[in-house]
Amino acid sequence: MATVDETNQSDDQYVAERFAAIVESSFDAIISKDLNSIITSWNPAAEQLFGYTVEEATGRSILMLIPDHLRAEETDIIQRIKRGERIQSYETTRRRKDGSLVPVSLTVSPIRDRNGSIVGASKIARDVSAAKESERRIKLLMREVNHRVKNQFAVILSMIRETVKRAADPEKFEEQVRERIMALSRSHDLLVSSEWSGADVAQLIREHLRPFGHEDRISLAGPPVQLKPNAVQHLGMAFHELGTNSSKYGALSGDAGSIAVEWRIGDAPAGQTFELNWIERSLPDEDERRDLPTRRGFGSVVLQRVAPQSLSGTAELVREPGHIRWTLRVPLGTVAVDSPDSNEDL
Numbered sequence: 001m002a003t004v005d006e007t008n009q010s011d012d013q014y015v016a017e018r019f020a021a022i023v024e025s026s027f028d029a030i031i032s033k034d035l036n037s038i039i040t041s042w043n044p045a046a047e048q049l050f051g052y053t054v055e056e057a058t059g060r061s062i063l064m065l066i067p068d069h070l071r072a073e074e075t076d077i078i079q080r081i082k083r084g085e086r087i088q089s090y091e092t093t094r095r096r097k098d099g100s101l102v103p104v105s106l107t108v109s110p111i112r113d114r115n116g117s118i119v120g121a122s123k124i125a126r127d128v129s130a131a132k133e134s135e136r137r138i139k140l141l142m143r144e145v146n147h148r149v150k151n152q153f154a155v156i157l158s159m160i161r162e163t164v165k166r167a168a169d170p171e172k173f174e175e176q177v178r179e180r181i182m183a184l185s186r187s188h189d190l191l192v193s194s195e196w197s198g199a200d201v202a203q204l205i206r207e208h209l210r211p212f213g214h215e216d217r218i219s220l221a222g223p224p225v226q227l228k229p230n231a232v233q234h235l236g237m238a239f240h241e242l243g244t245n246s247s248k249y250g251a252l253s254g255d256a257g258s259i260a261v262e263w264r265i266g267d268a269p270a271g272q273t274f275e276l277n278w279i280e281r282s283l284p285d286e287d288e289r290r291d292l293p294t295r296r297g298f299g300s301v302v303l304q305r306v307a308p309q310s311l312s313g314t315a316e317l318v319r320e321p322g323h324i325r326w327t328l329r330v331p332l333g334t335v336a337v338d339s340p341d342s343n344e345d346l
Contacts, residue, residue, distance in 0.1 A: 029104075029125040032111060035082065037062045037074055040120060049104075049127055051097030062123075065094045067101065081110050081121045091128060103132045144196045148229060152184060155233065158306075159298070176298070180240065183208060187236035191229050198337045199232045201225045201276075205261055208239035212247045222263035225274065231311060231335040235276075235328075238307040241299035242278055242326060250280050250324055257282035265332060272332040274313075280324040311335055 029046035033039050042057040050057070050065060057064075066074055070092060080087060087108040093101050104125045111120040159180050164173055186207050190199040202220050204227060209218055227235065243252070251257025263276040300317065303326055308315035313330025 029123075031057075031062070031123045031125065032120055033062050033123070034120040035078060035118070037078060046125070049096075049102065049125060050094070056097075067093060067095050077108055077121070081108065082118060084110055084118060086110065094125065103128050141196060144229075148191070148196070148233075151233070152188070155184065155237075156181060179244065180237070183236060183240035184233070187232050191232055196229055198226045198228050201227055201235070201263060204232055204236055205239055208236055209243045209259075212243045212252050214252050217251065217257065218259045218261070220261050222261075222276075223265060225263065225265070225335070226337040227335055228337055234307045234310040235335075237302050238326075238328075241302045242280075245299055246280055246324075251282040254282050274330050274332045274335050276328045278324070278326040282322050
């Protein structure tokens with residue numbers, strides 16, 4: 001028959017083994033140290049996080065994990081542990097075996113012996129790199145959204161100002177402003193879906209020409225080019241104006257017209273260029289039967305001034321019977337995300 005002492009010893013051993021199993025299987029690094037900051041235990045998660053094996057870590061000072069400029073933390077921790085304080089979770093930085101730094105969340109608690117005396121401390125360290133990166137990306141995205149929203153406001157105000165100069169009546173003004181804001185919204189949706197990384201040029205063209213239909217009469221040809229957010233916005237405006245004009249007066253207003261959009265990357269003394277051609281063909285006699293605009297509209301302003309100047313390039317708009325051609329030439333670095341000269345202003 002087991003004595004009371006033997007029973008208590010068995011219970012203590014069971015508790016110790018169970019606790020050891022929990023520590024061993026924990027996803028968090030769990031480390032114990034004495035009051036001289038010497039490591040006394042080191043679980044597998046600590047090995048994975050910091051790179052030291054249990055043999056390499058045990059018996060060494062915990063200071064090997066602490067960057068030089070943060071070593072005062074350890075002095076403060078030991079002093080508080082000696083007073084019996086439990087240090088709530090806080091974020092700091094620690095050093096791995098390979099010298100790299102890792103952001104961690106630390107919780108530190110006193111370790112007591114059977115008599116209740118404080119003999120050391122246990123640390124639970126959790127890698128918060130993913131959370132930090134997510135936080136960084138959110139802040140970056142919010143700055144980008146704030147910048148783009150302000151930019152959108154400026155574009156909308158300019159759009160309203162230019163549209164009101166050319167609108168024949170309030171209803172026409174409302175219709176044109178609504179359509180142009182919807183066009184901006186389509187570009188905005190593309191940027192949101194890509195987390196403001198940009199949009200492919202073919203995707204942008206299709207999105208802005210989709211409301212006008214006749215997809216079978218529109219051809220696109222060119223290499224994959226991922227456009228910067230600024231280029232998405234201004235080229236989106238240009239494609240909307242071209243599509244609107246085509247649906248009212250050009251190729252898409254009749255039965256026999258067609259649109260070809262072609263783009264390429266070329267070489268120039270100052271660096272690579274992006275050239276885009278919008279080529280629109282319709283029957284000349286159909287043009288004669290339409291009520292063509294007699295003065296320069298907002299669309300012409302966008303195509304000849306706003307879009308090219310915003311992308312540090314030039315544009316040419318040619319109107320002839322049965323033929324419209326818009327050519328845009330800009331430095332590749334101002335429009336393409338992957339360009340070596342790319343320098344998007346965030």
